Amino acid sequence: MTRNNYQRTRLLIVWFAVSAIFLMPVSVFPQTKLTLHSNKYSVQDDIKLGRQAAAEAEQQFPLLRDGEVSSYVERVGNRLEAAIPSEFRHPGFQYSVRVINARDINAFALPGGPMYVNRGMIEAARREGEMAGVMAHEISHVALRHGTAQATKGQKYGLLAGILGIGGQILGGPAGAAAQIAGQGVGVYFLKFSREYETEADILGAQIMARAGYDPRDLAAMFQTIERQGGGSSGGFLSSHPSPQNRYARINQEAQYLRVQNPIRDTEEFARVQARLRGSPAAPSMAEIARSGQRNPAEGGGNYPQDAPGGRVDYPSTRYRSYNELGFLTVSVPDNWRKLGDNDSVWFSPEGGYGQYQNQAVFTHGVNFGVSRTQSRDLRQATQELINSLAQGNRSLRQSTNFQRVTVSGRAGLSAGLTNVNEATGQTESITLITTQSRNGDLFYMVALAPQSEARSFASAFNNILRSVRLDD
Numbered sequence: 105m106t107r108n109n110y111q112r113t114r115l116l117i118v119w120f121a122v123s124a125i126f127l128m129p130v131s132v133f134p135q136t137k138l139t140l141h142s143n144k145y146s147v148q149d150d151i152k153l154g155r156q157a158a159a160e161a162e163q164q165f166p167l168l169r170d171g172e173v174s175s176y177v178e179r180v181g182n183r184l185e186a187a188i189p190s191e192f193r194h195p196g197f198q199y200s201v202r203v204i205n206a207r208d209i210n211a212f213a214l215p216g217g218p219m220y221v222n223r224g225m226i227e228a229a230r231r232e233g234e235m236a237g238v239m240a241h242e243i244s245h246v247a248l249r250h251g252t253a254q255a256t257k258g259q260k261y262g263l264l265a266g267i268l269g270i271g272g273q274i275l276g277g278p279a280g281a282a283a284q285i286a287g288q289g290v291g292v293y294f295l296k297f298s299r300e301y302e303t304e305a306d307i308l309g310a311q312i313m314a315r316a317g318y319d320p321r322d323l324a325a326m327f328q329t330i331e332r333q334g335g336g337s338s339g340g341f342l343s344s345h346p347s348p349q350n351r352y353a354r355i356n357q358e359a360q361y362l363r364v365q366n367p368i369r370d371t372e373e374f375a376r377v378q379a380r381l382r383g384s385p386a387a388p389s390m391a392e393i394a395r396s397g398q399r400n401p402a403e404g405g406g407n408y409p410q411d412a413p414g415g416r417v418d419y420p421s422t423r424y425r426s427y428n429e430l431g432f433l434t435v436s437v438p439d440n441w442r443k444l445g446d447n448d449s450v451w452f453s454p455e456g457g458y459g460q461y462q463n464q465a466v467f468t469h470g471v472n473f474g475v476s477r478t479q480s481r482d483l484r485q486a487t488q489e490l491i492n493s494l495a496q497g498n499r500s501l502r503q504s505t506n507f508q509r510v511t512v513s514g515r516a517g518l519s520a521g522l523t524n525v526n527e528a529t530g531q532t533e534s535i536t537l538i539t540t541q542s543r544n545g546d547l548f549y550m551v552a553l554a555p556q557s558e559a560r561s562f563a564s565a566f567n568n569i570l571r572s573v574r575l576d577d
């Protein structure tokens with residue numbers, strides 16, 4: 105080697121060293137080292153559980169169906185996914201992002217990769233970096249396998265504990281998870297993580313942000329945005345991702361180890377998507393979605409109607425579909441009716457027969473089943489108590505016929521005709537209330553509801569439904 109060559113080589117080495125510091129996106133300063141928690145579930149279990157839960161979540165939540173918004177958040181998601189450190193990549197995990205049309209600032213991710221961000225979160229973020237921060241935090245929970253790690257510890261948190269609590273049954277068989285979580289409402293989809301796990305997701309989130317070319321300080325900034333905008337309230341991000349101590353400072357400290365040259369902070373695409381969302385009709389809150397028992401049809405296009413009901417309603421189908429509800433009721437209803445509601449009170453209603461009015465779910469057509477804990481154990485008195493309590497919420501409600509004896513699933517029951525003026529449509533409606541006692545003395549009821557002008561078209565369906573009722577308690 106000649107002297108000249110030697111010098112050139114040294115210069116090249118120096119140049120490489122210098123450029124490594126300035127050109128590589130992530131510096132070589134010591135980052136916080138994270139490790140996976142012990143986990144008795146396999147990577148395959150994560151994938152399987154996440155898929156089941158995602159299918160349920162998409163039944164329960166109204167997804168935003170907007171191609172521009174969807175492809176944008178997917179692109180940001182892909183960019184972050186590509187930046188997951190290799191030690192936290194798991195074979196078979198498939199990351200995806202979908203937007204829920206809800207106004208609360210929230211996001212959640214399921215084991216194995218499905219992530220959901222609320223439209224409210226995108227609208228609240230001040231720039232793309234803040235939105236990406238929340239997504240990087242969620243991806244970190246998945247990559248660190250926090251859901252099944254938490255379940256391994258046997259903590260009773262949220263959805264996974266619910267699914268895993270009944271154990272092998274579910275992981276093995278088809279009967280379990282969906283049925284188990286179907287009735288539990290929206291809240292169960294929010295895994296409530298421990299503060300230790302929150303810190304880990306913040307730190308790995310910051311590292312992923314930097315590796316993807318974002319400024320990790322935007323993750324810290326997003327937590328301030330969330331707090332300022334009430335994300336700490338129930339149903340908000342902080343109720344499922346509780347803040348560890350000094351969250352903001354800890355993320356910024358990590359950010360110092362992660363210098364990024366010319367980070368992406370904001371983009372025109374983000375501004376365009378945000379303007380598009382802000383210009384769309386207001387989204388419901390998660391609580392409103394939960395109350396309305398929103399079901400998002402798999403075939404698409406059917407977000408929960410923002411309008412009061414009152415459109416045209418089809419005749420009841422003559423084909424029936426059987427359901428098991430309330431833990432002891434089997435009933436058949438026309439197969440063009442949809443199930444809405446929850447564990448305590450379930451509705452079956454045709455398309456157009458329900459909607460929203462003043463942020464409440466309102467029904468004009470259909471049947472409702474439930475159980476009422478009345479003071480009286482006498483059927484007639486208990487039924488009267490129920491009518492009185494219904495009348496408190498519906499001031500135009502009147503009893504129009506005397507009680508008549510009927511048989512419900514082989515038991516003595518009562519029927520009463522009522523009329524009401526529907527608060528959303530202003531129409532007079534006719535209601536038939538049917539009651540009987542459950543074995544423990546509670547009052548089981550069926551309400552059959554239709555506008556007075558259509559009552560005759562619905563009468564035979566209501567009769568068929570009543571005849572199909574089987575109580576097994």
Ligand SMILES: [Zn+2]
Pocket residue numbers: 241245297301302305344345346
């Ligand atoms: Zn979290």
